[in-house]
Amino acid sequence: MDYWVCTTFPRERYYRDWFLSKKAGRPLRELYQELASKFPQGLADLPLLPEELSGEVTSIADCGFRNADSQNRKTSNRQSTIANRQSIGVS
Numbered sequence: 490m491d492y493w494v495c496t497t498f499p500r501e502r503y504y505r506d507w508f509l510s511k512k513a514g515r516p517l518r519e520l521y522q523e524l525a526s527k528f529p530q531g532l533a534d535l536p537l538l539p540e541e542l543s544g545e546v547t548s549i550a551d552c553g554f555r556n557a558d559s560q561n562r563k564t565s566n567r568q569s570t571i572a573n574r575q576s577i578g579v580s
Contacts, residue, residue, distance in 0.1 A: 490518075490525040500541075501532050507546040 493505060505524065512520055528535070540546050 490521045492529075492531060493521050493524045496531060498531065498533060503546050503549065504532060504538075504541070507540070507549040510549055 493501070496502060496505065508524060509517070509520055512523075532538075538546075
């Protein structure tokens with residue numbers, strides 16, 4: 490179970506995020522135990538799973554990347570606006 494909590498391997502992180510969101514509402518400990526029993530050695534040595542091949546798993550990851558990118562753009566835009574105001578003497 491510790492492996493699935495701590496993994497930094499991108500494929501496993503995407504799968505973990507998908508798995509946890511798909512089964513939201515159940516206790517996390519129970520979900521991590523289920524992952525550990527299904528894939529005790531992780532996914533690195535396994536071929537792509539059907540849910541990965543279908544794009545279902547990566548759709549969750551893509552959504553996360555889009556949200557993070559959107560947040561980065563908002564922060565960047567705010568910083569640019571502040572810098573522009575400061576350059577013309579407006580606070």
